[in-house]
Amino acid sequence: xxxxxxxxxxxxxxxxxxxxxxxxxxxxxxxxxxxxxxxxxxxxxxxxxxxxxxxxxxxxxxxxxxxxxxxxxxxxxxxxxxxxxxxxxxxxxxxxxxxxxxxxxxxxxxxxxxxxxxxxxxxxxxxxxxxxxxxxxxxxxxxxxxxxxxxxxxxxxx
Amino acid sequence: xxxxxxxxxxxxxxxxxxxxxxxxxxxxxxxxxxxxxxxxxxxxxxxxxxxxxxxxxxxxxxxxxxxxxxxxxxxxxxxxxxxxxxxxxxxxxxxxxxxxxxxxxxxxxxxxxxxxxxxxxxxxxxxxxxxxxxxxxxxxxxxxxxxxxxxxxxxxxxxxxxxxxxxxxxxxxxxxxxxxx
Numbered sequence: 001x002x003x004x005x006x007x008x009x010x011x012x013x014x015x016x017x018x019x020x021x022x023x024x025x026x027x028x029x030x031x032x033x034x035x036x037x038x039x040x041x042x043x044x045x046x047x048x049x050x051x052x053x054x055x056x057x058x059x060x061x062x063x064x065x066x067x068x069x070x071x072x073x074x075x076x077x078x079x080x081x082x083x084x085x086x087x088x089x090x091x092x093x094x095x096x097x098x099x100x101x102x103x104x105x106x107x108x109x110x111x112x113x114x115x116x117x118x119x120x121x122x123x124x125x126x127x128x129x130x131x132x133x134x135x136x137x138x139x140x141x142x143x144x145x146x147x148x149x150x151x152x153x154x155x156x157x158x
Numbered sequence: 159x160x161x162x163x164x165x166x167x168x169x170x171x172x173x174x175x176x177x178x179x180x181x182x183x184x185x186x187x188x189x190x191x192x193x194x195x196x197x198x199x200x201x202x203x204x205x206x207x208x209x210x211x212x213x214x215x216x217x218x219x220x221x222x223x224x225x226x227x228x229x230x231x232x233x234x235x236x237x238x239x240x241x242x243x244x245x246x247x248x249x250x251x252x253x254x255x256x257x258x259x260x261x262x263x264x265x266x267x268x269x270x271x272x273x274x275x276x277x278x279x280x281x282x283x284x285x286x287x288x289x290x291x292x293x294x295x296x297x298x299x300x301x302x303x304x305x306x307x308x309x310x311x312x313x314x315x316x317x318x319x320x321x322x323x324x325x326x327x328x329x330x331x332x333x334x335x336x337x338x339x
Contacts, residue, residue, distance in 0.1 A: 021175045021178050024178040024182055028178055031182065031185035031186055032185055034189060035185050035188060035189045049278070049279045049282050051197050051282060051286040053286050053290050054195040055197070057194040060194075120196075123278070124277075124278065125277070125278075125279070126277075127226075127276060127336070128272050128273065128274055128281050129332070131278055132274060132331075136204070138201060139201050139202065139204035140204045142203070142204075144202070145200060145201075146199050147196040148196050148197040148282055148285075149194070151195075155294075156287070
């Protein structure tokens, strides 16, 4: 009887935090792996629409991005409020698209140049005028595989 | 005394958690979970010449027009986006063999035309619904023919199904209405 009492009195059972670093490291590695450093600052507001028939973009190196949207607060004074095109890290017009595509193409091995995809990240709110111009420019440049970036949603019933 | 000595010889790992947390928070903040998904589209090649004037039987063309007010006009009749997929499926398959719908799924052509003032959101929704119509038809055909889901089939079998119901979406040059000032 006295034996039990003594033990309880002396050793206070604290929660062991020894495995805490392990848990945190596990989380850390997870985030390190899924992180893709944002190399370009977004200068236009882009909230992509929702769609159900999506295809995943497999090879990151084969994809180039074109952003279309209204300039963010920071750039309103400089770029106005009309929808603008952003290529890499600057505002552009449709005339800049061929050069942009060519620059990306150089970084891709020759055997894979056929499968380059242009991902269009376009804001919900933009009208088709500017989108149509970009599409025409892409067709003229021979970049025919495109991907309208969108968020996943359920397919409509019926 | 001896016990105390042993204690001091261990490296204090207590701050390890703090360091790891710091790094963790850094990566949490910089992470943008990649949402690299989208509607895949193949554009037609560009040519200066106007497209050849091929007379197509109007019964095989499913024309969808979206105006600057984001309203739909499908084969001359207004329609809601929610009904588009269902109607497109009926048009492509034409189960009742009606004279005003496609001869055969292989001959059906979807034609989309939009204004410059059409919202991108509406346009993509329309495109998505039409693509969904084809995807559903393929899935149904796969079930009927092979008794399996489409993505479980071999490539040759998938191709067979997609050749029987080919996806042809043609896009006309947009009209100039509703251009943003």
